[in-house]
Amino acid sequence: MKTLPTKDEILAWIEDNPTKTNKRDIARAFGIKGAARIDLKRILKELTAEGHLEKRRKTYREDGALPPVSVCRVLAPDADGDLFVEPVEAGETPPRVLFMAKSSDPALAEGDRVLCRLTKVSGEDYDYEARLIRRIGTGPTKILGIFRKGAEGGRVTPIDKGSDKEWRVPPGAVSGALDGELVEAEQTGPRARMGLPQARIVARLGNPSDARAVSLIAIHQHGIPDDFPEDVVAEAEAAQPVELGAREDLRELPLITIDPSDARDHDDACFAHADDDPANPGGHVIWVAIADVAHYVRPGSALDREARKRGNSTYFPDRVVPMLPDALSGDLCSLHEGVERACIAVRMVVDAQGRKLSHRFTRGLMKSPAALNYEEVQAGQDGAPNDKVAPFMEGVIAPLYAAYHALADARARREPLNLDLPERRIAMDEVGRIVSIAFRERLDAHKLIEEFMVLANVCAAEELKARKVELLYRVHEEPGPEKLEALREIAQASGFVLAKGQVLQTSHLNRLLKQAEGSEHQELMNISALRAMTQAYYAPENFGHFGLALQNYAHFTSPIRRYADLIVHRGLITAHGWGDDGLQEDDLKAVGEQVSMTERRSMLAERDTTDRYLAAYLSDRVGTEVEGRVSGIARFGLFVKLDESGADGLVPIGTLGREYFAYDRDAQTLTGEKSGVVIGIGDRVLARLAEATPETGGLVLELLELDGKPLPQTGGPARKMGARGRKLGKSRSKSAKLKKKLKRKR
Known part of the structure; x- marks a missing residue:
């Protein structure tokens, strides 16, 4: 019998022969036969127990190999553009594996x-080289949740509202x-038919009860990039201020910025004065200057690639x-008070009725004399200027309001959609705790800036269209026939009229809103009208902007936080021959689809974060009574928007009294089978807050009163599931038919 190999010899052989790692291969390599196999098995067990080997079914391999x-x-490309992969079952400290692509490999x-x-290598800053055999599929399912440690590993409970597995x-x-x-965590292996699916943890995100974890959850859940690559940061930090x-x-123009008091950046400034042209009596000249982001973010640069990938900035309460590193977004591209900043500006001339007569774009250098907020500007206009605002009242702020009133007259004639939907504001302290939740007050100062920005956006679209330069339009198409018919039915049920048989205009919808x-x-009418609208998007084809009642509209005013605006700036640079940093050959359709997607992603992340903050804010009020209105109807229950906070809570259908409620999707109602009670959108309710779950943002309510009256308690035991109610109803129907049949036979 051949002498048994030492443990070191076995380990060395396994490392040299990674494809022959079962016990039979090892025995054959060392000439071990018969009863000696028992001793080999013992040695292999000892090596496994000592941590030198790990057993995988009937094979052994060097631990960690x-x-x-x-x-x-597949991992994201690194700063040098190299592609690395991570073995799915590599353990907690996976080795670095460089992917060696061939020209025939798929992207x-x-x-x-x-x-x-895989081939092991030495002398490199990675451990293995990988060559493709075949692509198995797209990325695995990602799970964001709370980890609960167990005797063998643990479990992850997802934080998604709709996930209970x-x-x-x-x-x-x-x-x-x-x-x-x-x-x-991410899924490992196929979904199991029986038992729980399996996952592995890929990132630890800290304590979920930490107030600042709320927005972090949304960032990870929606895949929003929140760390800038080193080359992007370096490129931004190397940027220098622009010379004339x-x-x-434009440094002598008093272009002031007016923003929220907690604004993180200042990307637009404005100035207005009376037009001294005798041919335009009572007219106004309006200047809007926008940060010249295109000067710093050049096409094809690392900054450009990252900005396109992000598409836009995403704003959370904390x-x-x-979209851009702070060296640009918070400094060189922000129109700070008292410093020279590069800008692209538009000079617009309007008549006394707010009709635009002409416009002119320029690439300039400005120096803002003041950074003001909406509240102090409005207070100054109302007769109570503070020390900062007072010096600008006569020469700057009063002319701004005069020009705004002219534009407001033009807006009234144009009749864009006039929805009344108050915006929530979540105020937080230094450590991220919610201090208050209130609705933002709509001041004329807000409307002033909005009207100036809308007019500047119109000018940009018209300019590029006239010069036949490609751009991304901001497109908002009119509602489809199905949504419009649903809105018409809700209006009729509420006693209002939305006429048929005519080309829909925003004025028709405004008349409906005026009736209500x-x-x-x-x-109810405002919520229903909003739900009837299509979602706006970016595209190189111009289909108009229905909501604003404008034929030509593009986004020009926020290139710090929207990539679509940067494309428009580059188009203006190309159109006027201002430099070599203009629009390059590009697939604007694909760019439009990308930035439309990132915009929707940010909206969902911001909404989910708000829901979680509201649930955290209300969690210590569980058991209290709250008032609100029905804001949505579904087969599984109804949604209620609470008056005080604007939060949406769910009333499960199984808790609605002691009868079955039938769901009518077209009328958006739930109707009691016995009582005949009809619950519809807009109904006033009194409810009890039953659950508030900050991790998911879910609120569960118990309905107490509908339009001031308690729900009727009819029938037998409460039915927990609408489906069960339907089955019982069918059973009663069959029973009645059977009785009739028997009666006829007798």
Whole structure:
């Protein structure tokens, strides 16, 4: 019998022969036969117990080493553009694996799963090289949830409102997560038909009860990039202030910024004065200057690639995820008071009735004399200027309001959609706790800036269209026939009229909203009209902006926080020959689809964050009574918008009294089978707050009163499920038919 090999010899052989790692291969390599196999088995068990080997079914391999063929997940390209992959079952400290692509390989995206052949290397800053065998599929399911440690690994409870299934985490996939910690996990292996699906933890996000974890949850849940690559930060920090050069000198114009008091950046400034042209009596000249972001973010640069990837900035109550690094968004591209800043400006001439007569774009250098907020500007206009505002009242602020009133007259004639939907403001303290939730007051100062920005956006679209330069329009198409018919039915049920048989205009919808103004159905009509609208998007084709009642509209005024505006700036640079940083050959259709997607992503993340903050704010009020209006109807229950906070809570259908409620999707109602009670959008309710879950943002309510009256308690035991009610109803129907049949036979 051949002498048994030492443990070191076995380990060395396994490392040299990674494709032959079962016990039979090892025995054959060392000439071990018969009863000696028992001793070999003992040695292999000892090596496994000592941590030198790990057993995988019937094979052994060096602990920490990877099998020659592995399933890997594609990572994002690094700063040098190299693509790395991560073996799915590599343990808590995976080695670095460089993907060696061939020209025939398909394009791979972050998160894709691939089957690769791995080769161990030495002398490099990575451990393995991977070559593609085949692509298995797109990225695995991601789960954001709370980790609960168990005897063998643990479980992740998702924080999504609609998800109630837990995920099992095996011991080797915990990644050091602590019990109760917020984690990001991803699916491993196929979905199991029986039992819990399996996942591994890929990121630990800290304590979920931390007030600042709320927005962090949304960032990870929606895949919003929140860390800038090193080359992007370096490029931004290397930027320098702009000198006058060939730019128009606008430094003597008192272009002031007017923003929220907590504004993080200042990307627009304005100035107005009476037009001294005798041919335009009572007219106004309006200047709008916008930060010249295009000067710093050049096409094809690292900054440009990252800005396009993000598409826009995302704003949360406690933080902002900017489109550009702070060196630009908070400094060189922000029109700070008293410093020279590069800008692209438009000079617009309007008549006394607010009709635009002409406009002219220029690339300039400005110096804002003041950074003011909406409240202090409005207070000054109302006769109570503070020390900062007072010096600008006569020469700057009064002319701004005069020009605004002319534009307001033009707006009234144009009749854009006039929805009355108050905006919530969540105020927080220094550590991220909610101090108050209130509705923002709509001041004339807000409307002034909005009207100036709308007019500047119109000018940009008209300018590029006239010069035949490509751009991204801001498109808002009219409502589809189905949504319009649903709105018409809700209006008729409320006693109002939305006429048929005519080309829909915003004026028709405004007349409907005017009919409801001051009535108990005012909020219902505003919510229903909003839901009838299509979602705005960016595209190189011009289909007009229905909501604003404008034929030509583009976004020009916020290039710090919207990539679409940067495209418009580049178009203006190209159209006027202002430099080599203009619009390059690009697929604007694809760019429009990308930035439309990122905009929707940010909106969902911001909404989810608000829901979670509201749930946290209301969590200590569970059991109290709250008032609100029905804001939505679904088969599984109804949604109520609370008066005080504007939060939306769910009343499950199984809790609505002791009868079955039938759902009418077209009429958006729930009707009691026995009582005949009809619950519809806009109804006043009194409810009890039953649950408030900050992790998911979910609020559960118990309905107490409908329009001042308690719900009738009819029938037998409460039915917990609408589906069960339907089955019982069918059973009664069959029973009645059977009785009739028997009666006829007798």
